[in-house]
Amino acid sequence: xxxxxxxxxxxxxxxxxxxxxxxxxxxxxxxxxxxxxxxxxxxxxxxxxxxxxxxxxxxxxxxxxxxxxxxxxxxxxxxxxxxxxxxxxxxxxxxxxxxxxxxxxxxxxxxxxxxxxxxxxxxxxxxxxxxxxxxxxxxxxxxxxxxxxxxxxxxxxxxxxxxxxxxxxxxxxxxxxxxxxxxxxxxxxxxxxxxxxxxxxxxxxxxxxxxxxxxxxxxxxx
Amino acid sequence: xxxxxxxxxxxxxxxxxxxxxxxxxxxxxxxxxxxxxxxxxxxxxxxxxxxxxxxxxxxxxxxxxxxxxxxxxxxxxxxxxxxxxxxxxxxxxxxxxxxxxxxxxxxxxxxxxxxxxxxxxxxxxxxxxxxxxxxxxxxxxxxxxxxxxxxxxxxxxxxxxxxxxxxxxxxxxxxxxxxxxxxxxxxxxxxxxxxxxxxxxxxxxxxxxxxxxxxxxxxxxx
DNA sequence: ATAAGTGATAAAATCGATTATTTTTCAGGA
DNA sequence: TCCTGAAAAATAATCGATTTTATCACTTAT
Numbered sequence: 336x337x338x339x340x341x342x343x344x345x346x347x348x349x350x351x352x353x354x355x356x357x358x359x360x361x362x363x364x365x366x367x368x369x370x371x372x373x374x375x376x377x378x379x380x381x382x383x384x385x386x387x388x389x390x391x392x393x394x395x396x397x398x399x400x401x402x403x404x405x406x407x408x409x410x411x412x413x414x415x416x417x418x419x420x421x422x423x424x425x426x427x428x429x430x431x432x433x434x435x436x437x438x439x440x441x442x443x444x445x446x447x448x449x450x451x452x453x454x455x456x457x458x459x460x461x462x463x464x465x466x467x468x469x470x471x472x473x474x475x476x477x478x479x480x481x482x483x484x485x486x487x488x489x490x491x492x493x494x495x496x497x498x499x500x501x502x503x504x505x506x507x508x509x510x511x512x513x514x515x516x517x518x519x520x521x522x523x524x525x526x527x528x529x530x531x532x533x534x535x536x537x538x539x540x541x542x543x544x545x546x547x548x549x550x551x552x553x554x555x556x557x
Numbered sequence: 558x559x560x561x562x563x564x565x566x567x568x569x570x571x572x573x574x575x576x577x578x579x580x581x582x583x584x585x586x587x588x589x590x591x592x593x594x595x596x597x598x599x600x601x602x603x604x605x606x607x608x609x610x611x612x613x614x615x616x617x618x619x620x621x622x623x624x625x626x627x628x629x630x631x632x633x634x635x636x637x638x639x640x641x642x643x644x645x646x647x648x649x650x651x652x653x654x655x656x657x658x659x660x661x662x663x664x665x666x667x668x669x670x671x672x673x674x675x676x677x678x679x680x681x682x683x684x685x686x687x688x689x690x691x692x693x694x695x696x697x698x699x700x701x702x703x704x705x706x707x708x709x710x711x712x713x714x715x716x717x718x719x720x721x722x723x724x725x726x727x728x729x730x731x732x733x734x735x736x737x738x739x740x741x742x743x744x745x746x747x748x749x750x751x752x753x754x755x756x757x758x759x760x761x762x763x764x765x766x767x768x769x770x771x772x773x774x775x776x777x778x779x
Numbered sequence: 780a781t782a783a784g785t786g787a788t789a790a791a792a793t794c795g796a797t798t799a800t801t802t803t804t805c806a807g808g809a
Numbered sequence: 810t811c812c813t814g815a816a817a818a819a820t821a822a823t824c825g826a827t828t829t830t831a832t833c834a835c836t837t838a839t
Contacts, residue, residue, distance in 0.1 A: 344800085346625045346822065348613075372791070384606065384823050387792085388613045391570075395617035397711070403568045404830055406791060416707065423708045426652060485638065486645045486719070489619070490712050497708075566830085568792065594821075606793050609822085626800055628821060 348385035352392055355379075359398045359409065360499045361468075367411045370399070397493060398500075414553060417501050421546045424494045425539055431482035431491060432538050436531050439481035444527055450477040451523045458516055468499075474519060478526070478538075502545060504552035511548045515541065570607035574614055577601075581620045581631065582721045583690075589633045592621070619715060620722075636775060639723050643768045646716045647761055653704035653713060654760050658753050661703035666749055672699040673745045680738055690721075696741060700748070700760075724767060726774035733770045737763065 355375075364370065376386055394401035400408045435443070454474045457467040472495065479491060518541045525534035577597075586592065598608055616623035622630045657665070676696045679689040694717065701713060740763045747756035 344625050348822075349625055373789095382823055383825085384609075387606075388609060388822090391610045391613045392617040395614040403566050403571055404791065419706050419708055423706055423712075426648070430648060484641050484645055486641055486716065490645075494708065570792075595819095604793055605795085610792090626821060 346385065347381055348388040351379055351381050351385055352389040355389055355393060356396075356398060356496070359393065360496050360503065362500060362504050364409045366409055366500075368409045370407045370409065372406060396496075398496065412501060412504075412552070414550075417498075417546070417549060420494055420497050420501075421542060421549075424491070424498060425542055427487055427494065428479060428491050428542065429535055429538060431479040431484065431487045432526075433531050433535050434482035434484065435479045436526050436529055436534055438483050439526070443477075443481040446477050446480070447523055447526060450474040451519060454519060455516070468503075472499075478522065498545075498549065501549040501552050505548060505554075506551060508548050508551065511544060515545060515548075518544070568607065569603055570610040573601055573603050573607055574611035577611055577615060578618075578620060578718070581615065582718050582725065584722060584726050586631045588631055588722075590631045591627075592629045592631065594628060618718075620718065634723060634726070634774070636772075639720075639768070639771060642716055642719050642723075643764060643771075646713070646720060646764055649709055649716065650701060650713050650764065651757055651760060653701040653706065653709045654748075655753050655757050656704035656706065657701045658748050658751055658756055660705050661748070665699075665703040668699050668702070669745055669748060672696040673741060676741060677738070690725075694721075700744065720767075720771065723774050724771040727770060727776075728773060730770050730773070733766060737766060737770075740766070 358364065370390070372383070372386065372390075375381075376383060379386070390399060390407050391401070393399045394407060398410070400410050402408070439447075450470070450473055454467070454470045457463070457470050475495065476488075476492065479488060482488065518537060522534065522537055522541065525537060580586065592612070594605070594608065594612075597603075598605060601608070612621060612629050613623070615621045616629060620632070622632050624630070661669075672692070672695055676689070676692045679685070679692050697717065698710075698714065701710065704710065740759060744756065744759055744763065747759060
């Protein structure tokens with residue numbers, strides 16, 4: 336494992352960080368909203384110091400905006416930023432996937448099959464969205480895990496969180512969702528066949544299709 | 558300006574963040590070293606709360622490693638990580654530069670010429686390394702500034718900081734330095750000519766040459 | 780009617796002290 | 810001599826209170 340991953344025993348600060356990160360990605364707070372620190376303190380039943388440390392980390396990570404003497408705000412959403420996120424994902428994730436296919440060993444293949452299977456199982460049980468989201472994130476992480484670039488993986492994860500802020504706002508789209516699920520399967524198949532070209536092409540399509548889905552969040556909301 | 562930039566009035570936390578970030582990039586603390594928070598408190602004459610907030614942000618940014626209940630450490634340096642940083646820079650910065658040349662307007666051209674000129678002036682006065690570093694960073698930031706992708710710019714800046722941790726450890730190399738300075742001038746010339754292909758090629762060479770210089774930090778140290 | 784000032788209120792940032800955890804030290808036993 | 814584990818010391822994390830800064834409602838002057 337690499338030195339940039341944190342765990343070991345857990346602190347109030349890291350716990351609240353994980354929770355807030357998830358809540359921010361899930362759109363629990365409105366875009367542009369100012370976070371009232373004292374309210375958060377009550378809401379999450381946590382002290383001021385660990386809370387502020389978590390908020391500071393989230394701001395450095397890009398899930399919050401920090402303005403000196405004015406606390407923290409949720410970043411606004413815009414079509415142009417979504418476009419940027421998607422373009423950057425296409426480039427970074429595409430390269431990483433190609434590398435991952437070239438470099439991936441048997442353990443990676445096994446992880447990939449396992450991640451796909453777990454995701455498929457979660458697809459069946461229609462409730463428990465949270466769990467599906469977790470497995471979906473894990474699946475995409477596994478796709479590129481063997482690319483060999485710690486920094487690319489880091490950036491890709493950050494972009495996924497940003498992208499998901501948009502995607503999870505939109506309405507459920509069973510048709511698109513089904514197509515995306517189908518692509519998950521095909522991505523694994525192409526990856527295992529080491530068909531770099533075709534896999535890359537399909538990943539691009541996959542990202543663009545989910546972009547399509549994410550775009551609908553503007554139709555509904557602002 | 559974009560919402561991810563912070564300024565306005567300044568707090569103890571943001572002040573100490575800027576200082577620590579610079580000191581970390583400059584190698585003031587040894588790689589792998591554990592930071593004694595109380596010592597930092599004395600050293601920078603700052604309270605515990607703002608200091609911890611700054612450290613948390615730096616950890617999220619990648620200039621520190623945070624381990625629960627064990628405080629903060631300076632990330633170690635390794636050949637393989639440097640390779641990763643350089644490869645990722647080549648990809649991200651290369652794309653961004655191509656875009657920047659395509660999209661840059663007259664204001665960008667003016668900024669570019671200004672940044673180059675300031676850097677050249679700093680080249681003359683051999684003392685004041687800090688100022689040169691600042692202008693050098695600013696020059697490279699300007700090169701890609703008009704690429705249109707907030708997220709790429711963000712990642713590129715992060716990678717520059719990481720790269721500079723290595724570069725600034727090595728010995729001064731006047732010959733390579735002179736070649737790099739020459740390339741700065743040529744990069745501007747090609748960018749203004751909108752010669753995307755040649756500019757991209759030169760930027761790649763530029764990054765690889767500074768990689769060469771950064772590599773020497775391993776010859777000296779570990 | 781608008782703009783600039785003023786005081787009250789709310790909120791953010793910071794401090795000093797306390798609590799929890801890790802690390803070190805050292806005595807006792809194999 | 811080398812473990813082992815308990816006590817002591819050091820350090821990280823957190824809390825509660827204080828200070829500083831922004832915000833809002835209101836007054837006064839242009």
